[in-house]
Amino acid sequence: MKSVLRQYSGQCVAVAVVLAIGSSTLLAPWALGADSAGPHGSIYTVHNESGMARTINVAGFPVVAESNPFFLDLGVNGRRCVTCHEPTNNMSVSAAGLRARFEATDGTDPIFRTNDGSNSPLADVSTLEARRTAYSMLLTKGLIRVGISIPANAEFELLSVHDPYGYAGNNANGNELSLFRRPLPSTNLVFLSTVMWDGRETFQKGSSAAIHFDLVDQANSATRGHAQAPSPIDQATRDAIFAYETTLYTAQVFDRTAGDLSAAGAQGGPETLSLQPFMFGGNDPLGCNASGANCDPQNATFNPIVFTEFDAWASLTRTGRNRARAAIARGQDLFNTLPIRITNVSGINDDFNAPVVVGSCTTCHDTPHAGDHSAPAPLNIGIADPPVGADGLNASGLAIGDMPVYTLRNKTTGEIKVVTDPGRALITGKWKDVGRFKGPILRGLAGRAPYFHNGSAATLAHAVKFYDTRFNLNLTEQQKDDLIAFLRSL
Numbered sequence: 001m002k003s004v005l006r007q008y009s010g011q012c013v014a015v016a017v018v019l020a021i022g023s024s025t026l027l028a029p030w031a032l033g034a035d036s037a038g039p040h041g042s043i044y045t046v047h048n049e050s051g052m053a054r055t056i057n058v059a060g061f062p063v064v065a066e067s068n069p070f071f072l073d074l075g076v077n078g079r080r081c082v083t084c085h086e087p088t089n090n091m092s093v094s095a096a097g098l099r100a101r102f103e104a105t106d107g108t109d110p111i112f113r114t115n116d117g118s119n120s121p122l123a124d125v126s127t128l129e130a131r132r133t134a135y136s137m138l139l140t141k142g143l144i145r146v147g148i149s150i151p152a153n154a155e156f157e158l159l160s161v162h163d164p165y166g167y168a169g170n171n172a173n174g175n176e177l178s179l180f181r182r183p184l185p186s187t188n189l190v191f192l193s194t195v196m197w198d199g200r201e202t203f204q205k206g207s208s209a210a211i212h213f214d215l216v217d218q219a220n221s222a223t224r225g226h227a228q229a230p231s232p233i234d235q236a237t238r239d240a241i242f243a244y245e246t247t248l249y250t251a252q253v254f255d256r257t258a259g260d261l262s263a264a265g266a267q268g269g270p271e272t273l274s275l276q277p278f279m280f281g282g283n284d285p286l287g288c289n290a291s292g293a294n295c296d297p298q299n300a301t302f303n304p305i306v307f308t309e310f311d312a313w314a315s316l317t318r319t320g321r322n323r324a325r326a327a328i329a330r331g332q333d334l335f336n337t338l339p340i341r342i343t344n345v346s347g348i349n350d351d352f353n354a355p356v357v358v359g360s361c362t363t364c365h366d367t368p369h370a371g372d373h374s375a376p377a378p379l380n381i382g383i384a385d386p387p388v389g390a391d392g393l394n395a396s397g398l399a400i401g402d403m404p405v406y407t408l409r410n411k412t413t414g415e416i417k418v419v420t421d422p423g424r425a426l427i428t429g430k431w432k433d434v435g436r437f438k439g440p441i442l443r444g445l446a447g448r449a450p451y452f453h454n455g456s457a458a459t460l461a462h463a464v465k466f467y468d469t470r471f472n473l474n475l476t477e478q479q480k481d482d483l484i485a486f487l488r489s490l
């Protein structure tokens, strides 16, 4: 392994280049882009479609921390945490990266396992072509199959299921539903208030002890589930994983058109992010303050200006590189302040009994500099709505024709809801929680497409189009471009 200085669009960047000389020196794939010369020890700098992202490790773990159990084989199927949380994809996986892994290994890389990698655990994986079909959800959208049953005491029951893969409800495994979900990034975790899309690994609320409790439990469940370990991992192993993953910070550092995202007074990149404080419930506009005791929205002090990273670029004149920088600053301003009439969002309009709430992107993405929700706030913005036509698109234009569709009936009222994933409701059993998911951290978005819990937005442009349609924003082409430029710089 040899460090070189590589010229990249006029900017000097230190990148470690991996030289494979004979099989004995072949490095693990996740070592690509690793560099021990970072200010905090090990860093990863990786190229993506709009520039470069970097993951830093503020505890100064050794390069790629390969002795940490995060990188070790703790189960029986060859899976490690890093199998689905890759530094090269900002600690998640991308559909494009998975297709490359499939081609390089003929579909035998450890992520291609039938317990939760294939569309059904019963899928035929005996030939290359069979594997291509069996793993289609992973290959097209980077989706892992999460199996969860409806709790016995739930307020609802499964009435019927559209089951394209033969394993969504009514199977040998206690009627578990097959839910196809994106691996959430295992980075920037200090900003989390809620662990997992449905919050199922959030047991205690509101302190650093709580997040430690949640994440060490999560490390064990992930090993038992994804890696099929027959027995629990010990406390020291859980703590070592926690110690590693909670010191990671990831953000975009370089944009093809705007250049260095921390130049000319801007504050992009993981270094600045790692200095930002997080307060559980801080800046929450939906009314759960830090103590969790008082959930009156009147008491919350909310500042909609959640991102200030690109403030310094707002006044730049629109020529050359500054043109791209000004666009990112305009996108940031739209994200913070563009008025959005929030309607029919379960978790807001129903819970607060307000048919219209005028907010902005930051009403839901309220954690300063991270963009997740600072208190648990499962919301249904329509990502799990079923397809409405033969084209497989749902009412907001998301492509979900390949998903199972569940028809649920309220046991008391007989009311019907149709969703591709009941989300939070499978944890609480509550009817109102059907289709609710957490808002994830919005840093390091470029390089880990596709987006939303079910990967239904292929690119950030699709995500912006979704919001434009869903909330009737009537964005101009320039506003869309500005928002996209901002999101990919995070």
Ligand code: HEC
Residues within 6 Å of the ligand: 070, 079, 080, 081, 082, 083, 084, 085, 111, 116, 144, 146, 181, 182, 183, 184, 185, 186, 189, 192, 194, 195, 196, 197, 198, 215, 218, 219, 220, 222, 223, 226, 227, 241, 245, 440
């Ligand atoms: C087979 C792929 C796979 C493996 C292996 C895996 N994960 Fe995950 N991880 C996922 C998926 C999928 C989710 C989201 C699931 C959901 O929310 O229902 C997730 C979620 C997470 C989250 C939650 C982040 C958040 O924002 O809530 C953390 C933390 C995490 N994983 C850490 C780990 C650790 C630590 C290991 C190893 C012990 C591991 N994962 C192994 C696929 C995987």
Ligand code: HEC
Residues within 6 Å of the ligand: 335, 340, 342, 345, 348, 359, 360, 361, 362, 363, 364, 365, 379, 380, 381, 383, 384, 437, 438, 439, 440, 441, 442, 445, 450, 451, 452, 453, 454, 463, 464, 467, 483, 487
């Ligand atoms: C009413 C609440 C709400 C508003 C307003 C909102 N979001 Fe979201 N956002 C969410 C939730 C909830 C999710 C996760 C949804 C899911 O996957 O089911 C999400 C997910 C996302 C994601 C995908 C992240 C990932 O890792 O997959 C992006 C990008 C995003 N939002 C951008 C925006 C932008 C840009 C705006 C403003 C135009 C906005 N959001 C407004 C609630 C909201």
